[in-house]
Amino acid sequence: MSVSPPWFAIQQPLASRRRLLLGIVSFVLPLLIWCAVSYTPFIWHPMVRVENPGGVSWFRPGLLVERAVFAAENEKALAASQPAATGKRANPVFLPEPHKVAQAFYTAFTTEPKLRGDVWLHESLWRSIQTIFWGFLISCIIGIPLGILCGAYAFWSRIGEPVIDFIRYMPAPAFGALAVAVLGINDAPKIAIIFIGTFFQQVLVVANTIRRTDPALLEAAQTLGCRGFRLVLHVIVPSKLAELYTDTRILLGWAWTYLIVAEVVGVSSGITFFINQQAKYRNFENVYAAIIMIGLLGLATDQILAFIGKRLFPWETQRPSRIRAFITRLFSSRRTPLTASPRPPLSSTATSPEARS
Amino acid sequence: MNTSASPLPDYRAQSPAVAARFAKLKERPVVLTVENLTRRFTKADGTETTAIENINFVTHRREFVCILGPSGCGKSTLIRLLAGLDTPTSGRLLLDGKEVHGPGPERGMVFQGYTLFPWKTVTQNVMFGPIMRGTDSDEARREALQWIELVGLSKFADAYPNQLSGGMKQRVAIARALANNPRILLMDEPFGALDAQTRAQMQKHLLQIWKNVDVTILFITHDLDEAIYLADRILVLKANPGRVDELIEVPVPRPRSPEQFFSAEFLATRARLDALIHPPQPASALSDAIATENLPIIRLTQSGDDVE
Structure with missing residues (x-):
């Protein structure tokens, strides 16, 4: 165990700790990309969420407009010597931030159906x-x-x-x-x-x-x-x-x-x-x-x-599993033998054959 | 056939004890009779090949027969026919005088590849035959444990086959076949996949089992020493097509032990088998044999860097 095998070895199994780690990374990685896209204003964010409509008549606070439209409207407003609208760059409505989705996990269950006939x-x-x-x-x-x-x-x-x-x-x-x-x-x-x-x-x-x-x-x-x-x-x-x-x-x-x-x-x-x-x-x-x-x-x-x-x-598994050993022990300690077994089971794998076949 | 310079006795010469044993053996009832057994295969291109042709022999009760022959002589075809896993093109197979068709538990078989049921423990594997026979589960288990004890695997009764070594697996396979109380035990190169040491041990085990169990054994091998060490009689086949070459009565006295490997009777039988299996090459085949024995390899090492 002193020399750990390399991470990249063809058709070699990884240590269980590494397998777990990589399993977590495989979930964390896409989540990180999602976070990066959501929380850093300069990555993507093709929209602007209006905060103060200024002199643009059809803008409302909270409205999402495309950046090009927002800039064009502001130019028009400035040309008409009206105050410019202000807003923050935002992602389209179909890409909510991770924390909102996380909240939705809870709120989706607690939100009452909007229409009669809708279901929880x-x-x-x-x-x-x-x-x-x-x-x-x-x-x-x-x-x-x-x-x-x-x-x-x-x-x-x-x-x-x-x-x-x-x-x-x-x-x-x-x-x-x-x-x-x-x-x-x-x-x-x-x-x-x-x-x-x-x-x-x-x-x-x-x-x-x-x-x-x-x-x-x-x-x-x-x-x-x-x-x-x-x-x-x-x-x-x-x-x-x-x-x-x-x-x-x-x-x-x-x-x-x-x-x-x-x-x-x-x-x-x-x-x-x-x-x-x-x-x-x-x-x-x-x-x-x-x-x-x-x-x-x-x-x-x-x-x-x-x-x-x-x-x-x-x-199927040659290695005795710790969970299996545990469960077997758990049951064997309480079980009253149905058939007189001539000798105790050799290993943890000895479970009742009738149950399987 | 006999080289005059050889100090070896004739392989047919039997000591009085051995001769008496064979006389007694032949008085025992015949268990298996093979009559004119022939098997032809039709190949994919429509041509026919004859795997074995007109095989005739009988085995007596509690006899140990080895079937020996060069590769391609139809040893495996023969044993598969005897086991009923294949049907002969012509000829008959009689067990205790009654003709048999198809596989059956009265002809137990031990395969080279173990063929244990991986989903069953050792005990359950051995119980399989009795259960199929309709023995109730408790009784079958009791019987199975006795057979497992006989092959010395009591400690592994609840293990799965994948936890056992090759030699242990083959012992389970033998126990499983014997649990059916077969009239004859067919063994198809059972120790072929084992290492030399395990193999020697298994041969000893098998002789012990055979001594203590009422069973006739038909054992296929391509190992000359194994055949002589185990067998009462050796059925030597020759190839293309597979036919009986000679039925040799092994003059080595029983009980057998590995020390007999160098006894005069053993060496004489071995020399005879060697001559039958590896016949002297005719002149036409000689150049071919030389070509394969000395490979046309050019020297790829530096001069002076010699290993022999």
Whole structure:
């Protein structure tokens, strides 16, 4: 540990402290650029916010005008021996300062909806999450088993995949009008759009993952007396479980991208409705806050799923994880053994096998 | 075949003890009968190649047979046919007198690449066969732990395969195959990927296991010493197409030990195997052999900077 490896080494892992540091920097860097553009008046700032209208008749305090217009109007006012208007350089309304967006994170939740029938932000978010959840869940329930069948049996692959491959190229939003006609204007068509957006990809992705099953494992299982559909259940699926989990995580990201399209179908709803509404009122800090919230929600979900994945598939990680060891200890100290274990578990990785399979 | 100057005895000469052993062995019932086994492959360009042709042999109960041959003689094709992972073009395969098709638990197999299930612990891997058979989980676990103890891995019963060394993985694979109580254990170059020291240890382990378990072993190798050290009889194949060249009864007495590597019987058998596997080159192939043995390399070092 005395000699730390270089920062730039090809295909070499970085120390965990450095990885964390770089992870933070990757977020801080864009934030710094945003701050620089927002708080330094000489970078960009193409507008002027009027403070004192002076002799310009149509200027009002707080009005944003382009710098060229501001200068031209002032020249005209001076020529007419009127007092010049004063103002500060500012960014356009669609680029609020970071601190305003930070405030909006709080105020967006506390601002009462302006119109009757509008909804609070947390209601919008909750509705979006529900839409995603149902769309993605239905897609998984049908898509994963179908993908497994297609990956395991050439018969199902040939009967299913060509047409799925064809439909996959049709953009999901194209089905919007159809979905509304069939399913009405409320949540059903939105869930349908998310389903259409993820399902066809999911079948193909899952089938491809399943097809990469190590044939040697299948042969070994066959010589041990496993045959037919049991091979799928006992060898193919478990051997690819960790990869299927990762596939599903990635596909959940797809589902989020379809959310925005889905929510404008029929009656606009959810977070998209909130964003559109706030943009209409020109509350761009709220718009930014909402967009960042979607990002944070996605990131948080992904990280939680990744964390759970490490716990679910202990054979994938060779290094014992400290968190896993901790949790295992936590549970093993309280657990009354269900089956008489002949000897204590060798390592932290020894969790109940039945729970996984 | 015998070089007259050699002080080695004839490899066919058996001491009375060894001869008596073989007589007893041949009285035992036949476990595996291979009749005219042939496998042809159709290549992508439509031409046919014959991997193995008209293989005939029998193995008796609790016999240890090694299959030896030069690369490309169809050793692996043969064992895959025996395991049922491939279907023969013609010929029959009988286990205890009954014809078998397809893979089955009565013919256990140990692969060179271990093929342990990475998502299962050592115990769960060994339990796999019994569970597939319908044994209940507690009983299967109890059985599995006995097999794990037999291969000396009790301390690692709850480890995952990726935490084990190559030799340990192969011991788990052997335990997993044996847990099915197979009639015959097929081993496809099982120690080929191991380092020399581990390999020697594994050979010793395998002999111990074989001694204590009612199982017939068919073991593929390309290592002459390994074949002589382990086998009762060695089935030597020749290449293009793969055919039985000779079935050698190993005259080295049992129990075997590494000291026997230099005994007269061992060296005589080895010389015979060497002659079969690496036959003297005919004149036409000779120039080719010389060309490959001495590479046409020009000197790239300074004169005086010699290493030998």
